[in-house]
Each structure stands twice: as C-alpha cells, then as structure tokens.
Amino acid sequence: MNPDMRFQRLERFWHWAQATLIISLLITGFNVHDSIRLFSFARAAQYHIILAWALTVLWVFAIFWHMVTGVWPMLTGKWRQSIPSRGSQIMAMLHFYAIDIFLAGGHPFHRTRQQKHNLPQRATYLTLNIGIVPVIWTSGWLYLFYDSWGAGGLGQRYLGAIAMVHTAAAFAILVFLVVHLYLAFTVSDTPLGNLKAMITGYEEEENAQPH
C-alpha cells in the first residue's frame, strides 16, 4: 500500500456515504421538524426513515470493515490514543487554531497513517462517537418505534422528550458540520488539500510517489 495515501478507499467511501446520508438526514429531519418546508411532511418522514435504515446498513458495514482491518482503535485496544491525555498537545493545537494560523506558524501536529487526527480533532470525534452518535441513534430508534415499545401510552407519554433529545443531537451535529466544513475546506497545507485527500486519497497528486 502506498504509505503516502492519507485516506484508504474504504475510508473515503465511508466518509462520503456518511456525509451524503447525514446531510440528507439533517435536511429531511429539519423538514419533519417543520423548520424548513422543502418536501411535504409525508415525503420528508419517509425519506428520513429510509435514510436512517441506509445509514444503519452503512454503519454495520463500517464496523465490520474496521474490525477486519483493525484500524478502529476502539476495537483493537488502541482506543487510548483517542483520549487526549497530554494537555500540552491540546494547548498546542488550540494555540495553532487561535493564534498561529493567523501568523502562518507551523502546524504543530504531524499526521501519520496511525494518527490521522490531532488531539482536538480526536476529542471532537470522540465526543461525536461516544456522546452524540449514540444519543441520536437511540433517540431515533425510540422515536421510530415508540408505538412498539411504548404499549399502553408509555411511548406516547415520552415521545415529546425523545423528540427533544433527538432534535438537540441534530443541532449538535449541525454545529459540528459547520465547523467541520470550515476546517476541512480551508485548513490544510495546500488549498483544498483535505478535500483532495478525501476524494483521491492523496493530498498532493504530484507528491504521490513513496519516499
């Protein structure tokens, strides 16, 4: 495998498939919430349900893939890397985003294949993965099947609370998306380098030879 490849093909597929599904889920979800009126409620709700199933399939597939390739630190014992324990590293990255980035100071984080993400990134993805994602999945399934688990009016009684949690998680993901898009598009060594890397796998086409 080309050691310069930043994102493997499956990673890239996973990223874009997720991106499409999550953005579509946000649009249809906020349509169901009557925040936007792009589709009729019936269409939005149906699309939302179908997209949720599609994302489920993608996740099952992705978990399987991560397990067999062993790149998912959560499942291979490398998960400790995800915990940003060294405060100085975090401070260095925050210092970069807050100050150095304006002054063209060097990026303090050296990306490797094992460590694609810097510590604030890892903290963000950890929050996303263990905080927001389980919440939106759990609340979403409870929301979809409230009539099945909530016999005798139980589901109906708690549907409002579940919907509230689901909406809150959706807002969190939307906030993440805004910041993610900004950083992904603008913060890289070369213009649109992250985007290029996520599409082709390489940051710089011309530097694609191994060294």
Place this chain on the structure above:
Amino acid sequence: MRRLLLFALLLIVAPTVAFATDVAAGGWTPRPVFPKGQGDHCVEPTEVMRRLHGEIVRPPDGTPSSRGLPHHDLAGCVACHAQRDKNGAYIPVNAKGQFCESCHRFSAVSINCFSCHASTPEESAAEDMGAVTADHSKFEILKQPFASVSDVPAACLTCHTEAGKQLRATDHWAWSVINPRTGQALGLLHTFNMVFGSDQAQCADCHIGNEWKNGRFDFTSDKNVDCLVCHDTTGAYKRFSADAGKSPFKTIESSKGGADVQEAVNLSFVAQHVGKTSRETCGSCHFNADGGDGLKHGDLDASLENPKRTLDIHMGVDGLNFTCSTCHVAEGHVFTPTFYTMAAKETHGINVPGHDNSSRATCESCHGFKPHRPSPHKPAIYAKLNEHTEKVACETCHIPSYARGGVPTKTAVDWSTAGKKGPDVKPLQIDDSQGRAIYTTETGGSTRGENLIPHYAWFDGEIRYARLGERIDPGKPVALNTFEGSAMDPNARVWPFKVMRGKLPYDAGKRTLAVAHLFGDDDAAGADYSGAHGFVDATMSLPLAHTVAPIEQALQCGDCHRSDGRLAGINGVYMPGRDRNHPLDWLGWLGVGAAVAGVSAHGVARVAFARRRRQNP
C-alpha cells in the same frame, strides 16, 4: 445436391407456414389482454383473486359467496368488470375478449358460471328480483283502497307478525334513548334548532309513528309503526309534517296558497311495491334532519342518493355502489351501533358473518385495524399510518371536508333576530345569491356552508346531552352536547366534528334554556316560564362519519404535522412537525448561528492576517 437443398428449405418453410396459419386462425393463444374493471383495485388483492376467485365466488361449503362480504359474489364481479359497447349497452363478461373470457381462453378452462348466472349487471338486477320469493303486488290484502295510513301496517302485520314488536324496541321508534353505559336518557333537546318540547307533532314528520293526536301518542301499538316510510320503493310515499307525519290520502291544499300542495298518496300502490330500504327511504328522514336537505348533519344529504365515488367511495354509483344498509345492517329491525351508542374506537375488528354480528357500521368491521398497505407512494410510512388508527379515527383523515356534495349545511342560527317583518308587514325571507334562505321571520338569521373543514377533538364515544331544565351560565356558550376523551384515554380517538352554533332563547328568571313554541294548533308551549328571556350562545357537535372520500382526497400527513395544521387544537400528544420545544429550537439555532459566525470571523481574520503578512513580509 439441389434436391437436398430443396428438402432443407421445405423443412424450414413448412413449419413456419403452418405456424403462421395457425396464428392467423387464432389457434395460437396470445397473452390475455382484458379490459380493466372499475375503480382502483379489486375487493381482494389481484394475486389472490387470480388464483382463488372460484373459491371466493363459490366456496366449497356451498354458501353463496365467500365471507358474505360485499361484492365477493359473481354479481359483484360482473358489476365492476362488465364493459359497455359504443351504444352504452353492457357486453357479457364471458363474451370474446372480455374480462372472464380472455383469461379462461388463455388457460383453456371453460367457464360454466354463465350458463346459469348473469353475465351483465342488468341480468344481475333481474336475477336479484328473481331471488325475492314474495311478490307483494299479488297479496289481496294490499289491493284494498286504504282509508288511513294506519291500515297499511295492520295489513303488513298479518304476515310479518313480529315486525311491529321488533321495531318498537328500536331507537327509530322510541324517540328517546337510554344510554346503556351512562343510564342517561337522551332526546328532545334537538340540536341548535331550539329546545323542543311542545312541537312534537312536527317531530313526527320524521319519527316514524302514525296516529299522533292531541299531543299524545300510543307507543305500544304495532299498528302505529309506519312500515312504508322505510320500505317504499316507489318514491311516492311521503310523510306530511303539518299532520303529524301522516301521509295524505287526499290531496291537501296548503294553507299558504297553491305552492305547497300535498299530493295524495296511492297507499295501495305503495303497499304493493314495498321492498328493501334504499338511500331514498333512509334519506327521506336522515338527509332532511333539522327541516331541510343537509341542514343538520353535513355528511348526510340528498347528494348521497346518486353520488360520485369522489363524494363517497363506498356509495359512489360509479364505484362500489353501496346503499345505507350495506354497512348499517339490521337484524330483526335493530341497528347497532347507533349514533347514540357509538364506539369512538372499534375494538372488535372485522365482522365475519355467521361468526360475529352482521353489523358493518364501523370502518374496522370491514377494513380491520391495519388497513394501510405498502404502496409505491408510501413504502416506508404505511406502518406509521397503521399505528395512527390507535389514536386517530379513520374519519379524521378520510373525510377531508364535509358538505362536499353540493348541498350546503347549516352552520349557525340566530334566533334572537327572528320576528322581523317586511315593509308590507308580512313574514320576510331573505335569500343569498344562490337562492338559499339566510333569514326568515320564523327562525331568524342563519348561515350555511359547503366544503367545510371539520373541528377536531378527542372523543371517547360518550356524548352527554344537556337536559331541559339544567341551569346555564348565560355569560358562556352553552354546550348542548359534550363529550369526553383525552390522549391517555384508551377508548378515545381524534374525531372530526361538525360544530353548529346558535343563539338560543333562555329563561332569564330560571336561568334555563327556554322552551319555544313554534308549531301546532295549541297556543302555548306548556312549560314553566318566568316571563323574562334573553339569548345565549350555544354549540352542538356532531361526529362526522359519512362521505368517506377516495384515497387521493384523504388528508396528507402535512395537513396535521405542521405548526399551523388541522390538529393544532389537539392536546396531550407530541406530533412531529407540529410540536417543538421552543427554548431548545432557539438554543439550537443560536448554536448553529454562533458556529457560522465563529468560523466566518475566523476565516476573515485569517485572510486579513495573510494580507498583512504579504505586505510586511
């Protein structure tokens, strides 16, 4: 060699010619092409019908039709699948190229059905008459010149010995109903058309007893049961309101002048042509409740005598062509459930004739609890729709509006304005642009409407009627009927209602609704009256259950699942799209806004610093 070639050619050509002539002669059977039947779909799924229509039409146990369900018999097949020719005449379904024949020819199965049974709807109708074992025009007792309407039931009872007793046990007769669940007696407080009590002779216009005399009526006499009002098939029989519902056997001139002549009814002719009830006989009372076509109910009016399927998917003459009694099935003259003892939520499901009672007055008695099936339009949402049946009555979505048939219904009356007379000191009538009365001296002002959006409310099926003599608060609208129900009530569902509003007179001294006297030869209402009166706002709500529309007219999800939707007033449930936690939404959008502003500021700052670096390297 040449001979061999010729032989080979012959080998190819001969079968081809043989095949071609075979096809030309019609011997080769192409895939069947058959005309489409009426309506969107068959009474059973197509794949079931294809395989099992023989068993469904004529099950092995010899019963006439499977499950006794409507249109599950041969006449039902013929009714939808018979095509008309250019002249509009029916083509038999077993004629060449027609519905039955085309498949049977393809599968080489002969059709025996039509050697005996009707193959066109007209023949079915004739067959239907043939199923009747008694021709009433041949009964001597019905050929007599009846001197009085009461003589007709007397004649009926000579054969139908139990009919009078049966009918006298029903709501149709009693004029009063004791609610078995609440023990409350219902009756006599008749919608917003004022408090009755002294005008019962006019009530007899509909309520089917004969021989109302001097404010008295013998409820115990079988002979007072009016058979003809329900069983007339000629359309000639009428009850005459000015004479306590009696049908005139002499032509009566109206007291007002020539316009309102009551034609004499030939009772002997009508009696000889009795038969099943019809939309017309049921409608003669139910369509005209509150004194005129469609005025009371909003979902029952004369447009249902000959409706299109767009008005009523079940009764549409261009569709299933149900009559009232297809759903409201009486056993021994008893109809269950009635309007007064209805279930807001049916818990039994499909009624199987022979196993359950024969009533089909609820949607679920035919359609069950999970009526929505997957379709290209709702691949992911049909299960959710089926969950809705737990809390939302079928009628709520499937009766999108009422008074849709072109007959306006009365929505409000204002008795406080009654009594004004014209400049000529004669009774006044003011019509709207369509010639409908909006003011009469007798009843005051009124408003009517068509295509009205129902009012929606939780309803547990239990209607409590205000009683005469109950104290009222003149400062607040008086609800002439009230009902209970909430989101957590397992018996309640969201129902559509027609709400009628009125300004009714009340007794200011006793603080009760006043008894009005509007009709009859007597001078007074015969009720206690303190001498002072006022007018109070009143409402009455009628659940809507008729004029179920075709699926394409049913409400869409977004009609209710939006912040300003139809169920905006329904409490106790979280409805996606309608409900939200406002602080959360506010915080959420604030967060999104902050993120956008933050990254924008960050980006702008980076651009600015980059420019400065370029200028001062």
